Amino acid sequence: MxxxxxxxxxxxxxxxxxxxxxxxxxxxxxxxxxxxxxxxxxxxxxxxxxxxxxxxxxxxxxxxxxxxxxxxxxxxxxxxxxxxxxxxxxxxxxxxxxxxxVRVWDASPLRVAVDGLALASSGASLLVFPSAGDGTSAATSGGQADASDGTRSSRASSGVPDEVAALLEGEVWDELHLVRPAGVSVLHEIALRMVRAGCTKDLFRAFPNAPCDVLDRFLSILRVECSQRTTEAVIKRWTTVAKIIGKAIVAMRRQLHAQSPGAFDSFRDEYLLAIAENRILILLEFADGFTSITSHEKLVYMLGMYEALSDAAPSLLLLFSGARKELVAERTQEILTKLAGAMKIMVSGVVAKVRGDCPRAPGAAGGVHPLARDAMTCVQLLARHRTTLDLILAGGGGERDAAALVAELIAGLERNLQGKLALACADAGGSRHLFLANNVSFILNRAADAGGVASLLGGAWAARRRGRLAQHVASYVESSWGPAVALLETPACGRGKPAKILAEFNAAFTRARDSEVCRQVPDPALRAAMRNAVSGMVVPAYCAFLQKHPKLGSSVRYTADDVAESLSELFEGEGADGRK
Incomplete structure (x- = not known):
């Protein structure tokens, strides 16, 4: 022109x-x-x-x-x-x-990762005690998402694409060319003229609003998801984005300093820090929006958000100095404090849920109760965040830590199982003990599968539960099979001939067998142990009776091997042998 x-x-x-x-x-x-x-x-x-x-x-x-x-x-x-x-x-x-x-930053090397994060499924649900309407079960996500040793997971959420995982783990940043040399050359041209004009302050004021696709592409995912996805999905994405932005800023600074020198060199640190401050404050605003959430179902997600922010803060603050560092530090601490306060309320909600919730009758035929599944999933998920829980729960002079919380949750669960839930069993004898054996075994196994839970509770805790489990197994065998065996051991005086006693036993044994074969013992090890315990009571007594009365002849309906084989089919659940 x-x-x-x-x-x-x-x-x-x-x-x-x-x-x-x-x-x-x-x-x-x-x-x-x-x-x-x-x-x-x-x-x-x-x-x-x-x-x-x-x-x-x-x-x-x-x-x-x-x-x-x-x-x-x-x-x-x-x-x-x-x-x-x-x-x-x-x-x-x-x-x-x-x-x-002018475009100084090039997000095209990140396109696959950005698209993958935006489109990725939310993965396994980490909700603590999801409602029936959620269509998800905490049990499906707990324990199977990954085997945890109690340390923090290296990924912010389950199911992240490989490209995103690589960014989180810092494997590829040196290979990504994020800065456009031509754009930096324009910055030199502009800086030269702004210095000549004596208007560098005007340029400084523009720094926070400078375009930066590398960071803005990831922030845009949060803007979209706030309106289109669930709270859990947004929190999970926020956690991932926070980690990526922290790593991206470090890589951007390194690459910017590697460019050809020019008039902009004296401004480049202020420029990058203004961009970083602007985007970090936007990220913190997103986090602040979740600090009012107190629903205990979201506790695990909030722990992930807290950890992502607290982990990223030190490296981010190293980029800043003076008033800018003070502003970011104060805002970060404010958000962390508010998140911690919200999570204390959530923890109390989880404890109350385990102590008081009895939503359904015991599982099929005395199996593992849904509350036990949900509670142990909760325990496993919380154990992964024990360091953060210790920090949060200790705030304000609290005496509870992660170990105490886990022990309190399991103790509340056990009281619930032994009290209200056990009373819902069909009878106060064998069914109740089978129900409690199933659930104690389940608690033990889930605690052992998650190393973080086992280390929090200690060996003495597990030893006591194994003792209880043995007692419940013995009580079940005595309640359910003892009456039939007692028929063989009671003196025959006044009860008729041995053939009549055998007929009474056969009837009692058949009733017990038909009833108990439909009971469910999901754990293979416990199922084998209970079969052995039943067989150990019934088969020797039956053999002894037959040996004592060798003239029974055709009155013997079952051989000892028949009885042993029949007992080997116990506890398969409803549908066993085509029954029910």
Whole structure:
């Protein structure tokens, strides 16, 4: 765009009378035409740092050169000096606009990871005690998501794509070219002119709003998900994005410093830190939006958010100094404090849930109760965050830590199982003991499967539960099979002939067998132990009776082997042998 003939810009009433005034008028006109085309692609450089109008840059340079030459020193030239000052301000303003247009950062190497994170399924649910309407079971996610030793998981959420996992684990940042050298060259050009204009403060004020696709692409995922996904999905994505942004800023700083030197070098740290501060504060605002959540179902997600923020904070704060560092540190601590307060409420909700919840009758045929599954899933998930739980629960002088919380949850569960839930069994004898044996075994196994839980509870805790389990097994065998065996061991005096006693036993044994074969013992080890215990009571007594009465002959319906084989089919659950 060249100079046009006509009225001079910026309020000129007379035509230029000197060469300097004529140069100023031409530059003014070019700058004014530029100002009248907001949003049009008529800048000096396009977004890809290519020249689109060198004439505009020439106008800026001529205005700055005139200001350096000071061609209007005489008192009568005050109007021209004012015009020149306005032109310098306009030129600086145009340079700021150019600064906000140019693309310095290239997110294309991250496209696959960004798309993968945006589209990835939310993975296994980590809800603590999901409601029936959620369509998910905490039991399906607990223990099977990954075997935990009580340390923090290296990934923020389950089911993240491989490309995202690589970013989280820091494997690929040195291979990603995130900075555009052509864009940095434009920054040098702009900085040179802003220094000449004496308007570097105006440039500094623009730094926080500078485009940065590398960070903004990930933040955009949160903006979309806040309106389209569940709270759990957003928290999980936030946790992932927070970790990635922390690593990305470090990589961006390293790559920016590796570029060819120029006029922007003295500004580049302030520039990058302003971008980082702006995006981190946006990230913190997202986190602040979740601090009002107190539903205990979200506890595990909130722990992940707390850990992501507390883990990223030290490395992020190393980037800052002075007032900027103080602002980010204070805001971060404010969010952490609010998150901790919300999670204390959630912990109390989890404890109350385990202590008081009896939503359903015992599982099929005295199996593992859903509350036991949900509670142990909760325990396993919380054990992974024991360090964070210790920190949160100790705040404010609290005496509870992660170990105490886990022990309290399991103790509340056991009281619930032994009290209200056990009473719902069909009888107060064998069914109750079978139900308790199943659930004690389940608790033991889940605690052992998760190393973090076992280490929190200690060996003495497990030994006591194994003792209880043995007692429940023995009580079950005595209640359910003892009456039939007692028929063989009671003296025959007054009860009739041995054949009649055998017939009574056969009837009692058949009833017990038909009833107990449909009982469910999900754990293979416990099922084998209970079969052995039953067989150990019944088969020797039966053998002894047959040996004592060898003349029974055709009255013997079952051989000892038949009885043993029949007992080997116990505890398969409903549908065993086609029954029920």
């Amino acid at each position: 060249g100079a046009a003939v006509g009225k001079p810009a910026f309020g000129l009433a007379d035509a230029p009378r000197t060469h300097a005034e004529e140069r100023l008028a031409v530059a003014e006109h070019a700058l004014l035409q530029w100002t009248r085309s907001p949003g049009a692609d008529s800048g000096v450089w396009d977004a890809d740092a290519s020249y689109t109008n060198r004439g505009l840059l020439a106008a800026v340079d001529d205005v700055l050169l005139l200001a350096e030459e000071d061609p209007f020193p005489l008192p009568g030239a005050s109007s021209a000096r004012r015009r020149l000052g306005s032109a310098v301000g306009a030129a600086a303003s145009r340079m700021v606009e150019e600064f906000l247009r």
